[in-house]
Amino acid sequence: MAKAGAPAAASDNIVLADGEPLNLRNRHLAAVLAWLLPGAGHFYQRRYFKSAVFSICIFSCFILGMLMAGGRCVYASWDQTEKRWQYVLQAGIGLPAMPAAIQAWRLRGGERPLWSENFMTAPRSTRDLDDFNRKTASGFDMGTLYTMVAGLLNILVIFDAFAGPLPPPVAKKREREADEEADPGTKPKPATSAPNVHAKT
């Protein structure tokens, strides 16, 4: 029985989703596109509604976060001033967070920032970091949270572009009932995974 999110035998790029076959086209390329720009992978796969949902939701989160923090919450830094682990999650959004890595790389090499010194650059000292926080009040923390959530959500999107929709969790009781309904003569097997209840073979 083919499941949603699992490759069917006929082709590695065809999966069952909500009972319908879904062509993921070149799934590796789609995953890379989904990382680079949220929604781009789904656009390439001609899943236009999902592409719009993903891009609107994720870009809105990212932009709102940047606005709340005055554009200062996304930056890469791993030195004595600050170990910015949050950037690892923010980088999940792909290209929109890349300028921070470029700025950090240039500053580390002793060069001038490629863009404005206030655009995605790390604070130079702990005093600068305190200033960030003081000027934006809680906006700096909220902006960091919003941009981190945007990056994390894009990881779900990358997975969806690569493998199709995740099977929704199904209670074991409901799973047994579905098994019995499908094949009333056999004894139901113990549940090992959550099947997509909408998938039909």
Add this chain to the structure above:
Amino acid sequence: MTIHMSIGYLLLYLPLLVAVSLVIGASRHEQKHLILDQAVRTAVWISSFMLGIYLVLQIVSWLV
């Protein structure tokens, strides 16, 4: 001691709730109505969970 809620902070929770619910819904289904249905259930679940945490904190704050 009472926990004071700020409406401003609560408003900050709405965009996140909408975005997270829709993305989770869309990552589990392909059809529009199933996506929206899953998004609503996710939003209700997240809100209930947060309300539960709020109530626990409120009770603890009354006791202390």
